Amino acid sequence: IFDRFGEKTKFIKNGDGYYKFSTTINISPTFFGWCAQLGDKIKILAPESVAESYKNYIKRIVSLYDID
Numbered sequence: 001i002f003d004r005f006g007e008k009t010k011f012i013k014n015g016d017g018y019y020k021f022s023t024t025i026n027i028s029p030t031f032f033g034w035c036a037q038l039g040d041k042i043k044i045l046a047p048e049s050v051a052e053s054y055k056n057y058i059k060r061i062v063s064l065y066d067i068d
Contacts, residue, residue, distance in 0.1 A: 004034065020045070032057045 011019045044051040
């Protein structure tokens with residue numbers, strides 16, 4: 001996260017062992033690709049429209065494969 005957004009990025013630790021952070025980003029396939037690199041180690045929480053766009057991005061990738 002620091003490599004991508006800088007050392008001034010602020011983190012908030014949740015009680016469940018996860019961290020939240022907030023930053024300004026450019027929504028793009030490049031950003032979604034970066035998120036995909038992190039696999040299940042990252043989840044977009046807000047804004048909901050960005051989370052939905054990311055889900056659609058992942059669905060398009062998965063649709064290329066025959067997954068039961």
